[in-house]
Amino acid sequence: MSIKKSYLIELDHETKNTRRILERIPDDKLDWRPHEKSMSLGELAAHVVELHSWVHKAIPKDVFDFKVDYSPLKVSSVDELKTILSAGLEANKTTIENIDESDWFNEWVLKAGDYEIARLPRAGAIRFIVNNHIVHHRGQLTVYLRLLNIAVPGLYGPSADEIIPS
Numbered sequence: 001m002s003i004k005k006s007y008l009i010e011l012d013h014e015t016k017n018t019r020r021i022l023e024r025i026p027d028d029k030l031d032w033r034p035h036e037k038s039m040s041l042g043e044l045a046a047h048v049v050e051l052h053s054w055v056h057k058a059i060p061k062d063v064f065d066f067k068v069d070y071s072p073l074k075v076s077s078v079d080e081l082k083t084i085l086s087a088g089l090e091a092n093k094t095t096i097e098n099i100d101e102s103d104w105f106n107e108w109v110l111k112a113g114d115y116e117i118a119r120l121p122r123a124g125a126i127r128f129i130v131n132n133h134i135v136h137h138r139g140q141l142t143v144y145l146r147l148l149n150i151a152v153p154g155l156y157g158p159s160a161d162e163i164i165p166s
Helices: 003-022 041-057 078-098 101-105 122-147
Strands: 063-065 107-112 115-121
Touching: 003 041, 003 078, 003 101, 003 122, 041 078, 041 122, 101 122, 107 122, 115 122
Parallel strands: 063 107
Antiparallel strands: 107 115
């Protein structure tokens, strides 16, 4: 299996998981936060959705600089998040299809101005910087749902809120 095919399968699966979380979030809870130091539910959900877009916004570049290339996603509804996620999926698929197999092994750099955060092959960047980051913050979203007493969807198998068929 090619690297592209592998990433396309993972991309599709992780996007569906994010959509399952978004479908549970009520608009009237977007400003809720579990702690004063925590992101609000809406900010965290927007961050997860924008991380998906990094596949087409950051990964094709050789260097992604937070100070130049990044501004936080701001939305006012879950429907906006779903629309952005869907549009991003299509852009991500096109981007992955257009990256040559050999380019996955070329160096990719994440910076904040002069400060270098990470330097690794593009193949590692999509996994480490994008996908693992999505999974981490999406896990936080499931905790937010639990704290709000909203049923948590199973992402890699059933959750405690889903009935397991016997």
